[in-house]
Amino acid sequence: MEEISTKNRIELEFTINTSPHLLFNRLSTPSGLAEWFADDVNLSGKTFTFVWENVQQKAELLEKKENKSIKFRWIKDGANPKNFFSFKLSPLDLTRELSLQVVEQLDDNEDVEDAISLWNSQIGDLKRILGV
Numbered sequence: 001m002e003e004i005s006t007k008n009r010i011e012l013e014f015t016i017n018t019s020p021h022l023l024f025n026r027l028s029t030p031s032g033l034a035e036w037f038a039d040d041v042n043l044s045g046k047t048f049t050f051v052w053e054n055v056q057q058k059a060e061l062l063e064k065k066e067n068k069s070i071k072f073r074w075i076k077d078g079a080n081p082k083n084f085f086s087f088k089l090s091p092l093d094l095t096r097e098l099s100l101q102v103v104e105q106l107d108d109n110e111d112v113e114d115a116i117s118l119w120n121s122q123i124g125d126l127k128r129i130l131g132v
Contacts, residue, residue, distance in 0.1 A: 008106040010115055014123050017097045017132045020067040020089050026126060027087045028070045036126040048072065059085075083107060 016023060026032035030041040030048065038050040046061040059072035062084065071086035085104040092099055102119055106112065 008108060008110065008112065010102075010104050010106070010112055010119070012102045012116065012119050012123075014100045014102070014127075015092065015095070015097050016100050016127060016130065017095075018130050020091070020098060022130065023089060023098060023100065024067045024070075026129070028064060035129050037122060047075070 026035060030043045033041040033048070033050070038052055040051040042049040042051075048059050048061065050057050050059065058075040060075055062071045062073050064070045067089065069086065069088040071084055074083045074085070076083075083105050085102070088101040088103070090099040090101070091097075100123070102123070104115060104119070106115055
């Protein structure tokens with residue numbers, strides 16, 4: 001895993017040995033995201049509602065390229081409209097694995113180290129669910 005961080009922006013890269021279709025399904029569908037990212041996920045139009053311990057947080061789907069990338073913008077009262085998180089898949093030619101890049105633009109008051117720790121934990125859960 002490689003880490004890059006600038007002020008309130010994190011970029012993490014993970015290597016996952018699975019097919020693009022299987023991984024993309026876990027990143028882009030309510031049922032796939034509910035397996036590892038949140039306790040429950042609902043979709044209405046382009047708005048995903050993520051539920052963690054009965055707390056809801058909404059995100060708007062900004063862009064989606066099948067089996068390649070997906071980007072969400074957090075919808076919060078008073079939130080910076082530039083706050084987002086995204087996933088990008090790239091094949092690694094030598095190993096036939098996938099590179100999963102996670103990018104998140106955080107609020108000014110969010111701790112970068114806490115966010116990195118949370119993503120590491122969540123991607124660990126995702127890898128376990130995928131059996132890799």
